[in-house]
Amino acid sequence: MxxxxxxxxxxxxxxxxxxxxxxxxxxxxxxxxxxxxxxxxxxxxxxxxxxxxxxxxxxxxxxxxxxxxxxxxxxxxxxxxxxxxxxxxxxxxxxxxxxxxxxxxxxxxxxxxxxxxxxxxxxxxxxxxxxxxxxxxxxxxxxxxxxxxxxxxxxxxxxxxxxxxxxxxxxxxxxxxxxxxxxxxxxxxxxxxxxxxxxxxxxxxxxxxxxxxxxxxxxxxxxxxxxxxxxxxxxxxxxxxxxxxxxxxxxxxxxxxxxxxxxxxxxxxxxxxxxxxxxxxxxxxxxxxxxSVRQQMPELPIARCQRFVDEYALSAYDAAILSDNTHIANYFEATVKQCNDAKLSANWIMGEVSARLNAEEKTITQSPINPTQLAGVIARIKDNSISNKIAKQVFDGLWLGEGDSADTIIEAKGLKQVSDSGALESMVDEVIANSGAQIENYKKADPEKRPKMLGYFVGQIMKASKGQANPKMINDILIKKLNELV
Amino acid sequence: MAFAQNQFNLVENPVKHDDINALAHLARININDDLLDNVTDNINSILSLVDQLQQASTDDVEPMYHPLDATQQLRADEVTETDNRQALQANAPATEAGLFLVPQVIE
Known part of the structure; x- marks a missing residue:
C-alpha cells in the first residue's frame, strides 16, 4: 500500500x-x-x-x-x-x-x-x-x-x-x-x-x-x-x-x-x-x-527577477538564480553598475564566484572579492587587456588576497595581454621557424583543410606567450605569414 | 485536559479534585488534601456565576479584549535600556559568569 x-x-x-x-x-x-x-x-x-x-x-x-x-x-x-x-x-x-x-x-x-x-x-x-x-x-x-x-x-x-x-x-x-x-x-x-x-x-x-x-x-x-x-x-x-x-x-x-x-x-x-x-x-x-507601509515596501524577488529580464536582457533562468537571494542580487547589480556588462557579470557570479563560495561553504556576503573588484576583472576582459583564461588567474589572485584590484594583480604578475603587433609578429616568426615539418604539411595540404591546421601554430604561440598573446591578433598575423609562405 | 472544555457545563460536569490538582500543578502551587474539598467547592461556585453570565445573549456584542476603550500606543525602535546587569542580578540567588543559575532543567 x-x-x-x-x-x-x-x-x-x-x-x-x-x-x-x-x-x-x-x-x-x-x-x-x-x-x-x-x-x-x-x-x-x-x-x-x-x-x-x-x-x-x-x-x-x-x-x-x-x-x-x-x-x-x-x-x-x-x-x-x-x-x-x-x-x-x-x-x-x-x-x-x-x-x-x-x-x-x-x-x-x-x-x-x-x-x-x-x-x-x-x-x-x-x-x-x-x-x-x-x-x-x-x-x-x-x-x-x-x-x-x-x-x-x-x-x-x-x-x-x-x-x-x-x-x-x-x-x-x-x-x-x-x-x-x-x-x-x-x-x-x-x-x-x-x-x-x-x-x-x-x-x-x-x-x-x-x-x-x-x-x-x-x-x-x-x-x-x-x-x-x-x-x-x-x-x-x-x-x-x-x-x-x-x-x-x-x-x-x-x-x-x-x-x-x-x-x-x-x-x-x-x-x-x-x-x-x-x-x-x-x-x-x-x-x-x-x-504607508505599502509605499515603503522594497522590491520583492519576483519583481526583481522580471526587472533583470527586462533591464539587463538576462534569460529567465539566469534572472531567477540571481534574484532569488537578495544579497546575490545586490552583488550582481553592484557589479553591473561598475562594468556595464550584465551578461559577463551574470556568468562570473553564477560560475566562478558561486563555485568558489560553495567550495569554501561561504555565502556571498562573505566573498573575499567585492563587486568593485569583480567589475575590475570584467572590465579588463572587455578591453582585451586579458583573455578569459588569464582572467581566471587574476580572479584567483584577488580571491587569495594577492592584490586589491584586478589591475594590481595584472601588473604585479605581468599578465597583461600582448597586443603589440611587433612583439606578436616576432613570436609568430619564431614558431614558424621552429615548426619545419608542420609548415611542410601545411603547404602540401588542401587549401580547404588549412584553417583546421592553424590550431597547432596558435597553440604554440599561446604557449610561448604564457597565454598572454591577444588571440585575435595572433590569428590574423599567422594567416598572413602562412599565406606568404604557400 | 478536561477542565477547559467543561467549564461552562457545570451541572453535568462539575470541576473535580483531579481538575483542581491539575490546575494547581500548572500554577505550581500546592493545595493540601484537607483543603481540596473547600477549594473545589469554591471554584465550582465561582464557575456557576460565570455560567450564569454565559446565559446573557451576546450575539450582537463584539468580544471585549480589554476593559479600557483605548488602543495601544507604540514606541519608536530606539535603545533606551543599556546594561544594568549588576544591579538586576543583585538579588538573584545564584549567578555565575553573568548567567542566572537555576536548578538544572533538561526536558
Missing amino acids: EWETVIGLEVHVQLATKTKIFSGASTQFGAAPNTQACAIDLAMPGTLPVANEQAFRYAVMFGLAIDADIGQRSVFERKNYFYPDLPKGYQTTQLDAPIVGAGQIEITLADGSTKAIRIHHAHLEEDAGKSLHEGDFEQGMSGIDLNRAGTPLIEIVSEPDISNSDEAVAFAKKLHSLVIALGICDGEMSQGSMRFDVNISVRHKGEEKLGTRTETKNLNSFKFMEEAIALEVERQIDVLEDGGSIRQETRLYNADTKTARAMRSKEEANDYRYFPCPDLLPVVLDDAYID
Whole structure:
C-alpha cells in the first residue's frame, strides 16, 4: 500500500528590530550574557510592556508580501507556562486576533512546476531566553541568559499543503529569501534567526482523513529539516506497517547523531490557559498606516527577477538564480553598475564566484572579492587587456588576497595581454621557424583543410606567450605569414 | 485536559479534585488534601456565576479584549535600556559568569 506524507510548517522568524518587542533593550546578537536584558525583560515587579512600532511594521510588510489580510485590530494574549528562561511565567503572543491573516506563498518544484502553499496566519510574539546546561558553573545547575528574551518574532503557520521534504525545503528557502528581501530578518540561521517546527503525518494514498501528527521542533537549517522529515516519515510508516499507532508528541532531532526522540506526549502536554493580556491594549493599525507601509515596501524577488529580464536582457533562468537571494542580487547589480556588462557579470557570479563560495561553504556576503573588484576583472576582459583564461588567474589572485584590484594583480604578475603587433609578429616568426615539418604539411595540404591546421601554430604561440598573446591578433598575423609562405 | 472544555457545563460536569490538582500543578502551587474539598467547592461556585453570565445573549456584542476603550500606543525602535546587569542580578540567588543559575532543567 502506498503512503502519502502531509506536512505543515511553523516558522519562527526573528525580526530585525534594534530593540525588543516590549522593551528598549538591544537585540544585538552576541553580547555578554544578560547585558541586554532590562527590568521589563526580567519581569521585575511593577514593569509594563511598551510595544515597539517597528515590529508591527515588519509584520505588516510580511503580510503585504504574501497578499494576506492585515489584522487591523490585533490583540496580545498570555500563553502561560513555567520555564526558567521565561521570567514572566507567560509568553506574550497572539491567538484569536493575529496581525497577519491567511495568505499564500508559491514555491517552484524541481521539475519547474509551481505549487501554492497556503499560510494559515502569522502572529507576533516574544522570544524566550536561553538555557545553558553545560558551562563554567556548578554541576546540577543550568545557566540562564535572558538577552534573547523579548526579541520580536513572527510565527508563520502554514496549512498542511506540503507533501514531502523537497517541498518543505523549497518553502523554507522561499520564506528565507522573502524575509531577507523585505529586510525584516537578517536570515542568519546559525544564530537562530529562523527556526522551523515541522508537523508530519502519513496516511494511505487516497485517504481523506489525516493521520496522527508529530511535531519536530526547533530545526535551524534546511539540511537538518530535510533529514528530520525523512527520518520521521520513515519511522511513522514503520510503526504503522508493524500494526502500531502514532502518538501525538513533540520530537527533538539531533543533527549530530541523526536521531530523534520524543520530548513530551500530548497526554502530559501543557495547558497554556491563554487569556488576553491586560497589560497591553489592542493594537489598531489604520488604513493610512498600512498604506504607508505599502509605499515603503522594497522590491520583492519576483519583481526583481522580471526587472533583470527586462533591464539587463538576462534569460529567465539566469534572472531567477540571481534574484532569488537578495544579497546575490545586490552583488550582481553592484557589479553591473561598475562594468556595464550584465551578461559577463551574470556568468562570473553564477560560475566562478558561486563555485568558489560553495567550495569554501561561504555565502556571498562573505566573498573575499567585492563587486568593485569583480567589475575590475570584467572590465579588463572587455578591453582585451586579458583573455578569459588569464582572467581566471587574476580572479584567483584577488580571491587569495594577492592584490586589491584586478589591475594590481595584472601588473604585479605581468599578465597583461600582448597586443603589440611587433612583439606578436616576432613570436609568430619564431614558431614558424621552429615548426619545419608542420609548415611542410601545411603547404602540401588542401587549401580547404588549412584553417583546421592553424590550431597547432596558435597553440604554440599561446604557449610561448604564457597565454598572454591577444588571440585575435595572433590569428590574423599567422594567416598572413602562412599565406606568404604557400 | 478536561477542565477547559467543561467549564461552562457545570451541572453535568462539575470541576473535580483531579481538575483542581491539575490546575494547581500548572500554577505550581500546592493545595493540601484537607483543603481540596473547600477549594473545589469554591471554584465550582465561582464557575456557576460565570455560567450564569454565559446565559446573557451576546450575539450582537463584539468580544471585549480589554476593559479600557483605548488602543495601544507604540514606541519608536530606539535603545533606551543599556546594561544594568549588576544591579538586576543583585538579588538573584545564584549567578555565575553573568548567567542566572537555576536548578538544572533538561526536558
